[in-house]
Amino acid sequence: MGLLTNLRESISGLFSESEPKRIGIYGPPNAGKTTLANRIARDWTGDAVGPESHIPHETRRARRKENVEIERNGKTVTIDIVDTPGVTTKVDYKEFLDHDMEKNDAVKRSREATEGVAEAMHWLREDVEGVIYVLDSTTDPFTQVNTMLIGIIESQDLPVLIFANKTDLEESDVKRIADAFPQHETVPLSALEGENMDEVYAKIAEYFG
């Protein structure tokens, strides 16, 4: 039995190079991470990953979409997409009351949100092999959460692509994001409208293939 197990592990080790890489989609709340995850999953598998909302912390559990095959320039890349809750250092249930939520529901949502952020940090340290960092290009990227998360990703030597999302909005400023993180490649896109997805897929294939 032990021999068989060892043999199986040895054989699987031989093929580990071809196993899909787990690519985490990270970023602050409301950057459009789930919209992007759904766009990628729908384009290549036909299914969605999870519900989208303008209310912060809609995603409160990390969700994995396995075996997403992306074809670009004659090359096929297979990845698992891990859509993660938006990372923050604070969660106050009162902010949900502004979205017409009852107190009990707001408290429950905030508790789930804190669990989700903790889960996302754990995935980042232990379980992802590459990161797509999504930012809302209409907002200031010089926040402490962004600085810390990019620092954490860099300290783990994970390949990272920065996606400047929401380019369909008038206030979008992609250059501000590129200037904030000049050491990484910034790709503009609108996950909602599907703008510039060709370049998005080309970069995913290049970085995570």
Add this chain to the structure above:
Amino acid sequence: MPEATTPEDGDDGVRIDLISGARMEGLASMEKIRLILDSVRDGDIVVLEEGLSPEEESRLIEVTMTEISPDDFTGIEIETYPKPDSGGGSFLGRIMGKDETAKKLTVIGPANQIQTLHKDENLITALVSRK
């Protein structure tokens, strides 16, 4: 901070702990996080002379999340100077061994009491309110 004196009851000032790099150096990661969060949960502002490593920052976020509770503790506000080149340093720096902490002054406080008004590479301006 066992050496510090405790304000008298009724004193509604804001306490600031300035923690030297030497004091943090001898602590394990979880001891550092505990030291920070215990102070912050008491409504104090913590200023670290040398900051935390990325791994410790990651764990600080994770532990903070587990301690948030409605109407009591809503989390932390944390600020450091942005690194001039946050790209993990130069090639030479990387082969010589990265200094992950990068000795960056770090300010941490309760999210409901500290608000960052301005931050650039040389200046952090924060507004601190009483509990």
